[in-house]
Amino acid sequence: MFRFLKTLLSAILLPLLVASCVTSEDFADTHTGNFEALWQTIDEHYCFFDYKNKEYGLNWNEVYQRYKPQISDDMSMDALFQVLSNMTYELRDGHVNLSCASNTSYYTQWYEAYPMNFSDSIFHKYMGTSGDYRSTAGLQYRVMRGNTGYIRCSSFEYAIGDGNLHQIMDYLGSCDGLIIDVRSNSGGLLTSATKLAGLFVNEDTTLGYISHKTGKGHNDFSQPQPIVVSPSTGLRWQKPVVVLANRRTYSAANAFVMFMKGLQQLGNNKVTIMGDTTGGGSGMPFSSELPEGWSVRFSACPMTDVKGQQTEFGIEPNIFASITSEDYQKSVDTILKTAIDYLQK
Amino acid sequence: MKQALLSLLCLFPVLAFGQYRDIDRMWLFGVGGNALYDSYLSPLDYQGSSLGITLINERKARWGQGHVTSFTLLDVNGSFADNPSGNASFYDFTADFSFGWHYNWIFGKNWKLRAGALAEFLGGGTYSTRNGNNPAQGRGSFDLAASAIADYQFRVRKHHWHARAELDIPTVGAMFSPQYGQSYYEAFELCHYDHNVCATWPVNAPSARFIATLSVPVRKANIIVGYKADIRQSNVNSLERHAWNNSFVIGFTRHLNF
Numbered sequence: 254m255f256r257f258l259k260t261l262l263s264a265i266l267l268p269l270l271v272a273s274c275v276t277s278e279d280f281a282d283t284h285t286g287n288f289e290a291l292w293q294t295i296d297e298h299y300c301f302f303d304y305k306n307k308e309y310g311l312n313w314n315e316v317y318q319r320y321k322p323q324i325s326d327d328m329s330m331d332a333l334f335q336v337l338s339n340m341t342y343e344l345r346d347g348h349v350n351l352s353c354a355s356n357t358s359y360y361t362q363w364y365e366a367y368p369m370n371f372s373d374s375i376f377h378k379y380m381g382t383s384g385d386y387r388s389t390a391g392l393q394y395r396v397m398r399g400n401t402g403y404i405r406c407s408s409f410e411y412a413i414g415d416g417n418l419h420q421i422m423d424y425l426g427s428c429d430g431l432i433i434d435v436r437s438n439s440g441g442l443l444t445s446a447t448k449l450a451g452l453f454v455n456e457d458t459t460l461g462y463i464s465h466k467t468g469k470g471h472n473d474f475s476q477p478q479p480i481v482v483s484p485s486t487g488l489r490w491q492k493p494v495v496v497l498a499n500r501r502t503y504s505a506a507n508a509f510v511m512f513m514k515g516l517q518q519l520g521n522n523k524v525t526i527m528g529d530t531t532g533g534g535s536g537m538p539f540s541s542e543l544p545e546g547w548s549v550r551f552s553a554c555p556m557t558d559v560k561g562q563q564t565e566f567g568i569e570p571n572i573f574a575s576i577t578s579e580d581y582q583k584s585v586d587t588i589l590k591t592a593i594d595y596l597q598k
Numbered sequence: 599m600k601q602a603l604l605s606l607l608c609l610f611p612v613l614a615f616g617q618y619r620d621i622d623r624m625w626l627f628g629v630g631g632n633a634l635y636d637s638y639l640s641p642l643d644y645q646g647s648s649l650g651i652t653l654i655n656e657r658k659a660r661w662g663q664g665h666v667t668s669f670t671l672l673d674v675n676g677s678f679a680d681n682p683s684g685n686a687s688f689y690d691f692t693a694d695f696s697f698g699w700h701y702n703w704i705f706g707k708n709w710k711l712r713a714g715a716l717a718e719f720l721g722g723g724t725y726s727t728r729n730g731n732n733p734a735q736g737r738g739s740f741d742l743a744a745s746a747i748a749d750y751q752f753r754v755r756k757h758h759w760h761a762r763a764e765l766d767i768p769t770v771g772a773m774f775s776p777q778y779g780q781s782y783y784e785a786f787e788l789c790h791y792d793h794n795v796c797a798t799w800p801v802n803a804p805s806a807r808f809i810a811t812l813s814v815p816v817r818k819a820n821i822i823v824g825y826k827a828d829i830r831q832s833n834v835n836s837l838e839r840h841a842w843n844n845s846f847v848i849g850f851t852r853h854l855n856f
């Protein structure tokens with residue numbers, strides 16, 4: 254019996270278990286190992302290779318060849334961080350970050366190369382003091398000149414509920430037009446962006462598509478599936494609405510603009526996008542890490558608009574408007590002023 | 599409530615089959631190490647410690663002419679593990695309920711061998727303190743496992759000592775898994791199904807549970823010391839995972855009459 258058990262264990266079970274071990278990638282915690290781990294993580298998970306190859310000729314294999322000679326195991330940690338950060342900048346994606354204890358790298362050209370088109374101090378001149386406006390779920394709102402309702406959404410980090418939206422609509426319901434200001438909103442919860450868009454639909458409406466990677470290949474993607482926006486359960490807006498955007502409108506805020514433009518594309522002529530092209534950022538980011546313990550974030554799940562078009566590099570407004578330097582000096586928010594005038598026509 | 603649930607699980611064969619017989623019940627409390635790897639969360643191996651409780655019930659079945667025993671196992675395990683550089687952590691929780699039957703062979707006075715099949719339900723999850731849109735991985739699986747138990751009784755100074763070894767190997771089953779790059783937002787908020795229930799077998803989910811114990815009589819009780827290895831692995835939807843849990847166990851057995 255002992256012999257039988259011993260034979261069974263040694264001849265069948267143990268080799269089977271050893272041979273079938275599921276093990277992690279064996280990246281060394283060296284500068285070279287960290288470089289290889291970063292390059293491979295992006296290579297296997299990043300979702301815009303094909304699109305960006307067509308847009309500006311991104312070739313991730315060529316990037317490897319160009320950056321590999323810059324890595325040596327005796328370089329300083331700061332130098333390694335800089336080289337790896339530079340490599341991620343090749344993706345031209347604000348959702349790709351490398352973080353260590355002392356620094357986080359951001360690709361910022363998606364907004365730094367463009368006019369700001371928003372000023373906090375001018376904004377507060379329009380909003381007034383805290384007694385002049387209301388605030389709930391990260392949304393500040395008031396009635397402005399010409400009986401125009403105004404909602405400032407500076408971030409989607411807060412969860413927005415139907416009850417919040419109902420109360421806002423109850424307050425602004427008598428206005429003739431509505432402005433949703435998502436300038437310099439760098440994103441947050443996609444669910445909040447979807448919830449806010451629910452103010453403007455009266456039935457479940459497909460306003461975008463999302464897909465995900467199904468394997469490590471650059472073109473291994475699932476079929477795009479609809480992002481359905483459900484109507485808010487309380488009061489909803491049925492009159493003209495203008496959405497204000499700038500180059501710093503990014504990620505979930507870009508998705509909100511995409512939803513609103515989708516409404517327009519489906520024939521809703523009460524929606525207008527005004528300001529500047531959004532910053533983009535249409536890939537939902539995932540996180541990973543390097544052997545050194547540095548954190549990596551990258552776009553993983555691409556979203557497209559209702560016509561299947563990419564919005565990674567931004568969404569153009571229907572009406573371009575910008576704050577001129579003279580207007581900055583006069584403390585005039587040209588974009589907001591243009592929107593109010595537009596709604597009063 | 600907790601006690602009622604445990605009692606219900608222990609009495610499962612009684613409730614299901616109306617059998618009232620002696621029960622050998624074994625409580626095991628484990629402490630050990632866990633090596634966690636989940637490529638959905640991180641490409642790195644996380645190492646840490648684990649705590650667990652295992653409850654095993656065995657009884658003679660009414661059918662099978664005394665050669666068949668029914669078996670239930672409830673295992674709950676929690677782990678805390680760090681990445682190699684120690685700046686991120688995984689919190690892992692697993693609950694496992696198995697039941698089935700064994701056919702018994704008795705060899706001489708000391709040896710008893712049992713072989714049978716178990717139905718195994720496993721649930722749990724791993725939470726990463728680091729990640730944003732992929733912060734956690736949920737688990738849920740069902741499988742049919744081949745199971746073998748070897749019992750050896752021997753005497754030490756007029757007392758009966760009892761050595762026991764159990765090996766359970768899942769054969770076929772099904773498990774939940776997100777698709778390779780699918781977010782939980784897409785799977786649950788938008789309800790997009792994409793091959794999220796995967797068939798498993800030893801090639802894509804080679805797993806095993808091994809428990810070796812020695813039961814020593816101490817006064818009127820039987821104290822158990824032993825070792826438990828719970829090896830859970832999967833490679834589905836191009837997502838790799840392992841949880842290699844090794845524990846030192848200590849516990850006691852009770853012989854109950856229902």
